[in-house]
Amino acid sequence: VEMSSTVAPPRPTIATPAAHVGRPSPLRGARELIRLALRRDRLRLTLWFTGIVGMVAVVASSMRSLYDTPAERREYAELVEGNATMIVQSGPGYGLDDPTSGAVLANELGIWVFIAVALMNVFVVVRHTRTEEATNRTELVRAAPVGRAAGTAAALAVSSWSTLLVASGSALSLIALGLPTVGSLAFGAAIIGIGHVFAGVAAVAAQLTENPRSALGLGGAVLALSFVLRAVGDVGDGTLSWLSPIGWAQGTRAYADERWWVLGLAAVSTVALVEVATVLQRHRDHGSGMIASRGGPATGAPWMSTPVGLTFRLQRASIISWSIGAGLVAFFYGIISDQAESILESYPEMEEYFLGSGDASITDLFLSRSITTMALFAAGFSVASVLRLRTEEITERAGSILATPTSRTRWAVEHLVVTAVGTTCVLAAVGAATGLGVAATGGSLGTVAELTGAAVTLAPALFLLGAATFALVGVGPRAALVASGAYSAVVVIGVFGELLSFPRVVLNVSPFEHLRVPPADRVDLIPVGLLLGASAA
Secondary structure: OOOOOOOOOOOOOOOOOHHHOOOOOOOOOHHHHHHHHHHHOHHHHHHHHHHHHHHHHHHHHHHHHHOOOHHHHHHHHHHHOOOHHHHHHOOOOOOOOOOOOHHHHHHHHHHHHHHHHHHHHHHHHHHOOHHHHHOOHHHHHOOOOOOOOHHHHHHHHHHHHHHHHHHHHHHHHHHHOOOOHHHHHHHHHHHHHHHHHHHHHHHHHHHHOOOHHHHHHHHHHHHHHHHHHHHHHHHOOOOHHHHOHHHHHHHOOOOOOOOHHHHHHHHHHHHHHHHHHHHHHHOOOOOOOOOOOOOOOOOOOHHHHOHHHHHHHHHHHHHHHHHHHHHHHHHHHHHHHHHHHHHOOOOHHHHHHHHOOOOOOHHHHHHHHHHHHHHHHHHHHHHHHHHHHHHHHHOOHHHHHHOOOOOHHHHHHHHHHHHHHHHHHHHHHHHHHHHHHHHHOOOOOHHHHHHHHHHHOOHHHHHHHHHHHHHHHHHOHHHHHHHHHHHHHHHHHHHHOOOOOOOHHHHOOOHHHHOOOOOOOOOOHHHHHHHHHHHHO
């Protein structure tokens, strides 16, 4: 098209230099991702809140009636002082001369609340960081104008919000029960401190590893190490306790001479961990971790050509990590078992409570209860292992297997076989490690085989939890969430049921209540058979 000569040509435009255009914020879109995470996790977070705050309220109410008089609290203080077994199970016992039962509550309940809050934050942060990346949802989200650090920031914000809610609910529950306000606020502040520290730990773990299982395992390993450092430090001169976030939480000394400055350790650690996670995320490729996975062989082993072989390969690391973690804690229980006799020498009432009508020694009873306690936590492997069925469906790996002549029934059953074998391995590690701890303090090496067999006798209870989880997975993805709640209920019953005199109908909900564990008892084959039959059904 020819233009008239009378029309002036258009004036050239000057392009804006790229340097003048502001760089997009790495946190762009974080607000929208926070709303999305809260929308997706509304049920999970509600269950966490209800479970932890409900446990605090119920246990606090029951403990007030157990230690209602100054004489009862004085007896408890004398029981804890200098007894390694009690200190390992609960804590150092700060301020047990408190005129209220607050210090007793903080010592008995605090450690379990701190562990639960730490686990909650590890799960929340890993779910919204490494899991999102592993399932390629992060790649889809970042195709929109979203900053690179927005996902991690959103996960940390959601975990922080959840921790604040749990801490506030716990503190208000304690105040409503008549406990001192300052001590209750210090207890809530300790929850906030340890929750934020382990949110930072999970954020770093998500940058170091390439898959969610490894990130969760690393977070769990740090939590287990914190427990051991706290236990060894409290039994000793207390130095090692200052290397443990659990030790910091207990070091706030709720209902005693509150030490608010200890919260500064948690704050500094949280800031440092978040900064480390940010730097690591900036220096790694999307979809990978700072610790690269080792390349496998060009040709897989023949045994991996079957669904059961592949499933075992996928869960091998989990079986090993659960066995090592549970074994380390069990070994420590075995070491201190020789001090169990000294705990109840001057307390015939407590001795009658522990021994009941049986003829077992206090040491044997302590070993049986220690193995049962560790089996309660080992049941977490059984539940998580069965939930891998759902994970394999979500990540579409199951579709590749089912595209072969493998039926869905065979695929699921062989998955359950691996779960059963792995559960037995974890229990055997618990028993063997406990026996090695006993042998290390002058016991017989024959105790290793005896306690290994004792731990394996609890396998039917773990099988039943795994079978119930499998039934829920069969119902649907939302029903699978109930498995975590059921497992938490079993742990609460096992840890606090007898101490707080739960009704027998509530105690019977836990499959562990129906089994007899050596060396304190002889194995009863009838409940073993019934639990196995219920699992098969």
